[in-house]
Amino acid sequence: MSRHSKNNTARGHFTYAEMQMLDYGTKKQRLGRDSLRDYDACYLCLQTARDPVCCPEGHLSCKECIFENLLAQKAEIARQAKQLELYQAQEEKEQELKEAIAQQVILSEFERSQMGVLSKSRTVRGQTADSAKIADSPLVQTHSSASSTPSSVNSKKRPFELDEEELERMSKQERIEVAKVLEAEEKAKKPVLPSFWVPSLTPSNKKTEFKATKHHTMCTAGEEEHKLSLKNLITVQFETAVDDNDGSDPKLAKKSAICPICRKGFTNTTKMSILRNCGHVFCDNCCKQFVKKEGKCQTCGKKTKDKDIVSLTSEGSGFSSGGAKEAKKFDVAFQ
Structure with missing residues (x-):
């Protein structure tokens, strides 16, 4: 039995390490949170x-x-x-x-x-x-x-005029x-x-x-x-909350956006909705349970219809559940 090696080219298929070394074909990679x-x-x-x-x-x-x-x-x-x-x-x-x-x-x-x-x-x-x-x-x-009309219909000839x-x-x-x-x-x-x-x-x-x-x-x-x-x-208009868990100076404390109803912080995995008439942002669950049912904003009280609710887009977290983002590279295949 032959010894396995990353550079073993006698096999009928490419190993994962050999595929990573190739410079042709289609390459794709999932983007992480930093991207x-x-x-x-x-x-x-x-x-x-x-x-x-x-x-x-x-x-x-x-x-x-x-x-x-x-x-x-x-x-x-x-x-x-x-x-x-x-x-x-x-x-x-x-x-x-x-x-x-x-x-x-x-x-x-x-x-x-x-x-x-x-x-x-x-x-x-x-x-x-x-x-x-x-x-x-x-x-x-x-x-x-x-000129072809009979004389009985039109007895007088109409004079020819140049337009x-x-x-x-x-x-x-x-x-x-x-x-x-x-x-x-x-x-x-x-x-x-x-x-x-x-x-x-x-x-x-x-x-x-x-x-x-x-x-x-x-x-x-x-x-x-x-x-x-x-x-x-x-x-x-995001509603912000001060994160003072580290006990540092309140002036230097980090502020993060939260939902005004459930008071949960927003992340890239959170599905958010904004109201067109006032600009306040809620998570989708609170928006469906309170804003749509009552027909008004829970922060300022303005009347809101279903057409006034807009979903904010997000690129996701990099995981499959939070939005699949992949980078692909195309090149001439090996022949």
Whole structure:
């Protein structure tokens, strides 16, 4: 029988020690208490929240931190809106330039065709399908329907009138079609095998359309972002108790948050609820037994409905019963 060793590679499977030495595949490890923030810690600065506030989903943060975050998001939204305006203005300018070039091509071809230098079949306008669109236009249809009506119904012929808006629309549509044909001809002139070192000839040289990614200020504490504004913030009011078991100076005694009803201290394993209208925090058991049944806050006496109760989120204690938090690392598997 062979001697067991941590580096024994003759077996058909990996031992635990060998798995820990691997640098590929999927690795996961449960996070301990030191890797999780406290129940009263801000999710932005990760310190004990000062002037704590929470969003409608129960994510706790410092008042100063969330204000700075919202201001930064608004500045980013304004920057993206300004960049979008510049992009749209540039697109309009380029489109106007293309239409101007197309208009000049149309005029030059018209002059040459009138002089008998250029045949109509070889013009750029002959490659477009404007004739079919003009035939289907409401102006032509109205004129044809008016001319086809019998004389008994309409004894007087209605005079033919040119609609300036319709003419402008048809002219613009013709310029757009000619611009597309010119762009297609320009692309066809490029070599089949482009010189990849020239930026204008690279196959991946495509102009991406700019889109604004942010339109509202969001709360990023949870897995799914949700809208957040200053009006929706809830001021959190923890009831604190002084822990003087060590008999030290009362001024240096540690203060901890407790439930106002059962007087039990809050931890990461405690499920807590906050009242939206007053901001007082209770444990879930006391909230169900007293606050929901009586319909008022047990601290200040304000009326409370079920929709005013918000559950505060916590990252847990690191144990399976208090919230399973794992860190995973993905890498290319051994082949």
